[in-house]
Amino acid sequence: MNIAPIELAGAAVILLLGSAVLAMFLSRFQHLLVAVSFSLASVASLVALVAGAWTVSSNIANQAVMAIGLPDLPFHLRLDPLAGFFLTIVGGLSFFVSIYSLGYVKGIIAQRPVTRLVVFYALFLAGMFMVILADDALFFLVAWEVMAAASYFLVLFEDEHLENRRAAFLYMVVAHVGAIAILLSFGVMAGLVTGFEGFHGYTFDAMRQAEYTPAWATAAFLLSFFGFAAKAGVIPLHVWLPEAHPVAPSNVSALMSGVMLKTAIYGIVRVTFDLIHVFPWWWGALVLMLGLISAVLGVLFALMQNDLKRLLAYSSVENIGIVLIGIGLAMIFTSFQLPLLAALALTAGLYHALNHAMFKGLLFMGAGGVLHAAHERNMEKMGGLIHMLPWTSGLFLVGCVSISGLPPFNGFVSEWLTFQAFLLSPSLPSPLMKLLIPMGAALLALTAALSAACFVKAFGVTFLGQWRGQHAPQIHEVNWPMKLGMIMAAVCCLFLGILPTLVIDWMDSVPEHLVGSKISTTAGAFGWMWLTPVARERASYSGPMVFFVILAVIVIAYLILHVKKGSIKRVPLWDCGFEKVTQRMQYTSTSFAMPLRRIFGFFFSIRERVKLDPQAAHRAFPGKMHYALRIRDRFWGWIYKPLVDASFLMSRLVGKLQQGRIQTYLIYSFVTIIFLLMVTR
Amino acid sequence: MNLYPFAAEMLQILIILAIAPAFVGWVRMLKCWLQGRTTAGLFQPYRDLMKLFAKDVILAENASWIFRFTPYIVFGTATLAGGIIPMLSVDLPLAASADAIVLVALFAIARFFTSLAGMDIGTAFGGMGSSREMTIASLAEPAMLMAIFTVSLAAGSTSLSQIVQVVFSGQSVLRPSLAFAFLAFVLVSLAETGRIPVDNPTTHLELTMIHEAMLLEYSGRHLALFEWAGMMKLTLFMALGAVLFFPWGIGTGSIIASGLAFVFLLLKLAAAGIVLVLIETGLAKMRLFRLTEFLGSAFLMATLGMLSFFILE
Amino acid sequence: MNLHIAAQINSFLAALVLLTAFGMLVQKRVYGLIHLFAWQGFFLSLNTAIVGFVADRHHLYISSVLTLSLKVFLLPYILHVLIHRLKIRKEVETIVNIPTTMMIGIALVIFSYHLTAPVRELSNLVTRSTIAVALATVMLGLLMMITRKHAVTQIIGFLALENGLFFAATSATYGMPLVVELGVALDVLIAAFIFGIFFFHINRTFDSLDVEQMARLKEGD
Incomplete structure (x- = not known):
């Protein structure tokens, strides 16, 4: 049997599109609809996951041309290790979330028809897969728009609230401003390929082979970086993200935060390392700086939130920042011809992208579980859910520990790798950079510490203590598909944390393709247990050892202390001699x-x-x-309000042209025609 | 296969477990002498621990599994940290499994769970302690990591054993970067181990306690594990300072060298205890919001260390 | 003493000078400030003596002794007396908060490192790496004068700035000619006296040493 990975990936897309069509016919049987289409979606995601993982591990690049699209401009598809890596991320999380959705969406049926959710969910997934598979500007932008439009409708799913409509509108505006920038960037590159004559420069292959003058390359990079940064929620282009992500249904929020942002990261890596591939150091410095700003401010904003899902959304801004730190460092190292260090930094960034997909997906699914059970998003009113939701709370805790960058879970590994990349910056030739870049490591350390504080708050206020609201509601644990989706994501978090050497060995073809060097020869030099990114003397980390030693000490201490059966007495809360301690006296999120x-x-x-x-x-x-x-x-107030005010002012001025009389409009047309005739004479 | 490193590893963990209470006893004794009180003796902490282990556990009605699990994980991370820092010998098997950054993260795990446990019961004190602990930690951790980064830039490695070897065999005696890093480390250690002027380990006054506020509801063996882990943490920070900045006498492989290293370790800890008590007696506890300046100075020192590494060395 | 060790001691003292400069930037108490200033002078004079020994420039010994007597004993004593007479007890007020000041200070150090990089490339003196520190000390002195409200702290900032200049001279060219240094020392001394008189006048006119009060002298209020 001869199947190329790209055929598998194509099959996944077709399966999703098919399920979207099928969903329209099944809309009268809601329960069946949910069961069938989310099963199909999970199968499709699994297929995509296999295709992606296979491509990365076998280090090959498949290409295909489809004769659809515009005449003379066929769609090109390509699955190389970079695309494969992101296909794995998207496929992996979509698989977990689709299984989760089997249970989660069932809970929504009672309130409203879900056909719309199901259809756009499938289209959304298909859009993301196509973005990653696209190998020409046209197909890429079509896929990008499918993804954006589908996610817009998903954000708008509960459209009776004004808040949701506003969030969706804001999302739409920013997404389109970004899309225009990406379009222009591709236009610049495609135009330069052919000298602005003809259209055949629109394939990525042509762009890859072209040589750009520094000025045009910079213009193309800045435009595309702006566009992708708007999608990724890089500060200061992040304002839509904390509005739109929380109001979508939780399974969609998980996908939007977990993987849709990653398609923007994919775009940045694709354009810089693959398409333009020769760049000055300051591009990297720009990316690094914005990454640091996003990381620190993102987590600070997250800390201030009282809405669980908004908190998670802001934390996505932070994590995208951390990913960009790795990518920015890789760009700086690449521009100074240090491929090994670039490979380390790029691996760190991409590893964090993978990790973030897993733990943020898990956390949003957990938040969905809470929302599903308690019908509440405001943490100030929750508390004590650990007693009622033992599974959800335990799995949510795994996500919290991972995102806080604590060993032995996965968030720590990628942050550790990023720290190592920072500490290798003294091998840069420029003295000023040597001095400045390690300062960035301090900001990353601050981010990590603040995110621990943020997730102590998120978990502690939501799940611990006592219910803070007026009447404790009847809360039941979530159903099995939901649990299963979360369990798989949690297991991934642990796996990625304990066995980083295997994962790095697997994903090494990506930096090899992009920066021409790989780290697995040194990273795994001492076997699967030891991660030694550069050299053993430089730094080493062993996830399994840390995990098992802590576990062993806990077990031994527990056993020793339980030989003599000491009794445990349950008593009421100690009130410090103060009468009537109520649950309103607990520390709240604020x-x-x-x-x-x-x-x-x-x-x-x-x-x-x-x-x-x-x-x-x-x-x-x-x-x-x-x-x-x-x-x-x-x-x-600094950026958006002036823009909004200016556009209002503009529309009011332009609005004066609207007279409402038919003759006036005819005059406009007439004048326009005359003007055009004069110009094109 | 050479079994010696494993034996040294086990020995070191056991020694740390054993001498941590004595170190705390030593600090308390010195403090009593300085303040003109009679002491309870070097071995009082052992008696305290034994008493607590023998007592029954009293749990609040709504305590969840987090509350009961946390003492074990705090103890587990402290024990692992005790196996990582190369105190007796530089080739410990566990030392390779975790470098200086992992060490900081291990203490962060303990803090993460302690803070959760503080919020588990749902009293105002527990929440207050957790909130303050996490605030201080998020300011202390960057300074801590900066100090460690400075040392690891100077040594070209983040692995503790490697740092010890490089600093030990280094040609230069006076390295401004290390001196600054050491100052920063001292300041941060005070914050991380909850000593005056950041936190007062002996207070049970509601509004001033930070670490104790989170442990307020603990009793029996759970409290004993917390106390023991806290003693180990203090000892480990002092030992870490001694190991990183004054690595004289750490053995390289033989039993005699390890024995000598043990004697040196005791001497260094005794000296560190004196310094700690002098600092604690000389300073008053700071207001919570003055701590930004305190920890800011620690961060400044660490940054100056890093700058002087590039500028002056 | 071989050159290697001398260079190490030199850079270590430079680090201490930088530390005292930062210490002054964040110190809130006036007496603490004066002590730090005295320490800075002490490190400076020690450093000058060592550089004099290594480079075999004997006039540097004279500068060293001059620095020691003037900046470690005489000026701090004068300031002590001044503060005692003026009955200043309060903590020094800052305009910018201290963590921000620290961050600006760090940025200034990096900037001066960047600025002196060409000099470092050209120079072959033992002390070349400390030029950046010297320039940073000058800038930190200036920063201190900007961020403090109190007139006494401003003169300390000015004196710290002068310390930095002196240090720069030592590390860049093994010191200025003796005549110039004597002249500068005299100038500093006279400046201190003039400032002293000036303080008394400000204090009598405004009942305060807060220089912001001088905004009242502006016309057309």
Whole structure:
């Protein structure tokens, strides 16, 4: 049997498109619809996963040309290790999420018809697969638009809330501004291939072989980086992300945060390392700087959120920042001809992209479980869910530990690799860069520490303590498909953390293709247990050892202490001699973040209002107290508000042309025709 | 196969487990002497631990498995950390499994779970302790990592054994980068181990406690594990400082060398205890929001260390 | 003493000078500031003596002794007396908060490193690597004058700036000619006296040493 990976990937796309069509016929049988189409989606994702993983491990590149599309401009497809790697990420998480959706969407049926969700879900997945498979500008942009439009409708799924419609609109606007920039960037590159004559420069192959003058290359890079950064939610282009991701159904949020952002990362890597491939160091410095800013500010914004899903969305901004740090470092190393270090930094960045897909997918699925069970997104009203949702809480904890960068889980490995890449920057020739780049490592350390604080808050406030709301609702554990989806993602988190050497060995063909060097020869030099990215003397880490030694000590301590059966007495909460401790006295999300809010307050625009009840007998004994806190992103006021105001002003001015009289419009047409005739005479 | 490194590894873990309470006892004794009180003796912490292990556990009604699991994981990470830092010998099998960054992350795991345990019961104190602990940690960790990065840039490695060998055999005696890194390390250690001026380990006054606030609900063997792990953490930070910056006398393989290293370790710990007590007696506990300046200075020192590595060396 | 060890001691002292410069930047108490200033002078004079020994320039010994007597004993003493007379007890007020000041300080060090890179390439003196530190000390002194409100801290900032210049001279060219150094020392001394008189006047006029009060002298309020 001779099947190329690209055929498998194509089959996955066709399967998804087919399931979208099928869904329209099944819309009268909602339960059947959910079962059939999400099963199909998970099969398709699995197929894509296999195709991607196979391509990466066998280090091959398949190409195909499809005779559809515009006349004379057929669609080109290509599956090389880079595409394969991202196909693995997208396929992997989509597989888990599709299984999860089998259970999750069933819960929505009772409230509203889900046909729309099912159809656009399939289209969304197909769009992402096609973006990764595309090998020409035309197909890429078509796929990109399919992905954007499908996700727009998914964000709009619960469209009765004004908030959701506004979020979807904002998302649409930013996505399209970004898409225009990408289009222009491809236009510049395709035009330069042919000297702006003819269209055959639109394939990526032609762009790859062309040589660009530095000025045009820079223009193309800046345009495409702007476009992809808008999609990835890089600060300051992030404002849509925390609006749109939380309002989508949770399975879709998992996909949007977990993998849709990765397609933008894919675009950045594809354009810089593959299509342009010769670039000055300052491109890398730009990417690195924006990565650092996104990482630090993203996690600080996340810390201030009270809405669980918004918190997760902001944390995606942070993690995209960390991925970009790796990619930026790789770009700097590449431009100074240090391929081995570039390979290390690129591996770190891509590894983090993979890790982020897993743990952010897991966390959004967990948040979906909470939402499904407690019908609540505001952490200030939750608490104590660990007793009612033992599975969800345990799996959510795995995600929290992973995202906080704690060993032996996966987030730590990629951050550790990034730190190693930072510490190798003294081999750069420029003295100033030697000095400045290690400073970035401090910011990464700050990010890691703050994200631990952020996820202690997220987990602690949501799952620990006691229910903070007025009436504790009846909450049941989530159903099996949901559990299964989360369990698989959690197992992946552990696997990627404990066995990084195997994963790096597998994904090494990607840096080999892009920067011409690989690290697995040194990284795995001492067997699968030891990760030694550069040399054994330089640094080493052994996930399995850390994991098993901690486990062994815990087991031994537990056994020794339980030989003599000491009794455990359950008693009511100690109230410090104070009567009537209520659950309203617990630390809330706002109070947890208060010290950090005060320390890093200058990054936000904070309005805090405390009003005491005027009817109290004395100021010292207020009867009631009103507390209002509003925290806003400063970027909104700095960048977006002026833009919005300017566009309103423009439309009002242009609006004056609208007279409402038919004659006036005829005059406009007439004048236009006359003008055109004069110009094109 | 040479079994000696494994024996040294086991021995080192056992020694750390054994001497950590004595080190805390030593610090308390010195403090008593400085303040003109009579001491409870070097071995009082052992008696405390034994008493706590013998007692029954009293759990709050709504404590979840996190609350019961945390003491074990805190103890486990502290023990592993004790096996990583090359104190008796430089070729420990566990030392290769984790470098300086992993070591910092190990302490971060313990802190992560302790903070969760603090929030598990749902009292205001626990939440307050967790919130403050995580705040301080997120300022201390960058400074800690910067100090470690400075040392590892100077040594060309993040592996602790390698750092020890390079610093030990180094030609230069006066390295400004290491001096700055050491200052930063001292400041950060005070924060990480919860000593004055950052936190007061002996306080149970509601509004000033940070670490203790999270452990308020613990009793019996759980509390004993926490206390023991805390003692080990203090000892390990002191030992880490001694190992990184004053690596004299660490053995390279033979039993005699390890024995000598043990004697040196005890001497260094005794000296570190004196310095710690002098700092603690000389300073007052800071307000929470003054800590940004304290930890900012630590970060500044570490950064200056890194800068002077590039500028002056 | 061989050259290698001398270079190490030199750079270590440079690091200490930098440390005291940063210490002054973040120190809040006036007496603490003066002590730090005295320490900086001490390290400077030690460094000058060592450079003099290594480079065999004997006039540097005189500069060293001059620095020691002037900047370690005389000026701090004068400042002590001044503060005692003026009854300054409060903590020094800063305009910019301290962590931000630190970050600006670090940026200045990096900037001066970048700026002196060409000089370092050309020079072959033992002390060439400390030029960056010297320039950084000058900048930090200036930064201190900018971020502090109090007149006494401003003169300390000025004196620290002068320390930096002196250090730069030592490390870039093994010191200025003796005549120039004597002249500068005298200038500094006189400047200190003038500042002292100036303080008394400000204090009497405004009942405060906060230089922001001088904004009141602006016309047309």
